Amino acid sequence: MAATSTTAKADPSGPGDRVLTAAQMRAAEQHLFQHGVDSFALMCGAGEAVAGHVARHWPGRDVVVLCGPGNNGGDGFIAAEALRRQGCGVTLLALRPIEAYRGDAARAAAGWQGQWLALDAANLETAVQPNALVVDALFGIGLDRSLDGAAAAAVNRCREAGAMVVAVDMPSGVSSDTGLVMGAAMLARQTVTFGWLKPGHLLLPGRLHAGALEVVPLAFDEASGRAGQQAGGPDIRCNGPASWILCLPRPGAMDHKYSRGHALVIGSAAMSGAGRLAARAARRIGAGMLTVAAPAEALPLFMADQPGLIARPLGRPEDLVEILLDSRISAVLVGSGMTPDAGTREAVLNALAGGRPVVVDGGGLTAFADRPQDLFVLGRPDVVLTPHEGEFARLFPDLGPELGKAARAQQAAQRSGATIVLKGSDTVIACPILRHDGVSGRVLVNREASPHLATAGSGDVLAGLVLGLLAQRMPAFEAAAAAVWFHSEAGFAAGPGLIAEDLPEQIPGIRRLIAEV
Template identity: 35%
Template sequence: MRYAYRVETVRTAERELMARLPEGMLMRRAAAGLAAACRGLLGRTYGARVVLLVGSGDNGGDALYAGAELARRGAGVTAVLLSPERAHEGGLRALRAAGGRAVGGVPSEPYAELIGRADLVVDGIVGIGGKGGLRPVAVELTDLVRDAGVPVVAVDLPSGVDADTGEVNGQAVRAGATVTFGTYKPGLLVDPAHEHTGAVRLVDIGLDACLPRAADMEALQHADVARLLPRPGAESDKYRRGVVGVAAGSGTYPGAAVLAVAGALRGGAGAVRYLGESESVREQVIRRFPETLLTQGPVRRAGRVQAWAVGSGLGDGSAARELVADVLTADLPVLVDADGLRLMDVSAVRERTAPTVLTPHAGEAAALLGRGREEVEAARLASVRELAELTGATVLLKGSTTLVADADRTKPVRVNATGTGWLATAGSGDVLSGAVGSLLAAGLDALDAASVGAYLHGLAARHAAPPLTAMDVAHALPHAWQSVTN
């Protein structure tokens, strides 16, 4: 598992650790890790030109000490001090002693040339102490860096992004790599901030020992998923492995049924039962997937099912609405997706005692929250939490960094890192709904089913050759399973 902690928790842990260590030790550790990362990116340090953007706090201090290390190894290092009178004193002394130089407080024109000639820019403007968007001088420098196209390494986090929420107020640095210290911060893992981080490298400064067990956010890794995946035992039969009921698709959207079943068949349940009133859709499902059990009529007479996935491609109308309402009365785990999210009655979801998983994209989440899509996209973490609160359900908010908030607020939000932009293709959500439904039927709890489903779905998309279709993703799910379990 990869864990992320909020700034307040990081600060507390840092204080505890600092009290045990000689003064300045933590910053030296951080700077050593940062310098090593810079050297790796530069390839050859001797003769390289490095520009440090140095703010008024310890984030700038890290940059200065790392710059000193690079200067000792023969790099030409210039620090641009954003507030010269408040720059980290020890760091500045170290840089100068190593042969580096510092400039600051002059008009921006000479900086354009300085930055334009740099091989690497180190962003030490602001770290976890950042409040609000970047100040005007920082914005000016950031613009110069962007225009020059010089690679940027962000210190701890790209300046201007919110470490706790992943929100970006105004402008923020766009880094090719971020070197973060002690632990991940939620903002590094969540969009829109995540789009600014580049590859994130974690430098161990010994903070783990002082961090609490419960993280604020977590991200599954291969080993976690392998541990959670359902595996048939010697005693298993299809019913014990779980039967997932899929109530999706319609005469207008038959493909949604086929895709949801495709995902469900590869999600780990023992059998898939497709429920639908349209004979032509049932026929299309069985033609593509002869292993599907077909059923029609009321949900309660559908036959044995351990979890339901409902909603994709149901369209509109009273029959669709009734179907969703019916599924929600089942005393079983239920996943609601797509049209189902619009058709469902939120109070019926709230009243359920069995687990419910909702899988909205930003637009659907916005409709449920009664606000604009952009607002949800700008505040994804807050939105997913709020929606879980509002509905009492486990909510999976789709997107390039998919988030899963459990109905139980004390559990950390999970973020999925396996996704790819190629997943933004018609029908890929239908496949996901089937796969997560299948994992629910196989017995995973709501948080695990949703986050494992998102993980496999993202990984499958990476295995499929681009430009990929939703069915390619379904077909690649077994490869994702294999790569996780091998």
């Protein structure tokens, strides 16, 4: 079931759940070197770990090792020699002549006792036979341009031959910071990485190229991870209960329905289903009280669906202002199922002016496409914007995919002053608050979600989950992250054939499992 599988999925995230960019990784490495760790010993540890991984998964199999020009290639030489010594048939193809290697990679290359073959078309064709086992040690975190020439030919040959690829650190061709494919990229069955996961292992399409992940800690420890992240860039982590469980609301004996949070959903007549789904989700995640404010003609639909909610008519914009005079309302959702027009814009602005935490979703986001600045209320991290890619592009047209999803969400959070949930199979949650220790902001990447969530109304459920947690006074970044996690767990639990209506009904079971942790 979902929550158990998530526990299993959380294991390979290495020491802690940090995710380091290439620059942070290099800073972590420097920290180790300053504390007496030898760089060649680190490379030997990496290469031997790769050899161990291959020997464990494919005992006795012949293997082709492809070595690039830098330290990733260095890891490859060490792995190749370790496998050769264990008696495996190893064919090694190197992108450079041996005399071109420098530093630790040169030392590792000198230790290779087998035949030196150039990585060229002829050798590739001979060595990479159908179903070959290939260790990809071409490029790791040092990839700085698109693959071409022999490296691109190696990717093509492995693909043509249906080779089983084990990637060293990164599948070559995938940017470790963005997860984007640079020209061409290996499609690995498994990736063995060092220290911590990199954003490119989690973000699409990199996640699909990396396959199953194994993180080998080597000498990296908490202090070097912290030093790495403090060197610059965001504090990126995998989204999971560790990031928010301490502030997940739990009802107590002294609670009553109002103290558990009074959530307000602004519903629409045109697409009432969105508000109904969101309301259901907010209640299932624990909001004690839920009011829907919607055009009078839609109210019977809400009431028939859910006898436990309160429905109030919303005719003129002032009605919302009046409803918000009720100080017990502790969070508001606006935009789900609403048309992106001037009326919706006014509703969003009125909701924001109410001073309560607000989730702005769907039409509430697109309504600001031609004036995004009007939506950006700086200093309001309790405002959560939940765009999918299309909505994001309308609000932040200059933050294009080439920046990578983690950086895009982080920059959007800084610009808007709001908590950002950039949705997808690799949903990223970004906090606008800068940390005191020089780390430029917190970012969580949701590792995986059920593709069955790609169905109409699923985003409305997510918005309702965020609302329900905000209403219970969970801090916005944690509420958004927990909602994304519950949503993806609900997707796994409901499984094939799920419709959005199923998702809120999965929440109590998942919540129960969390309580047991």
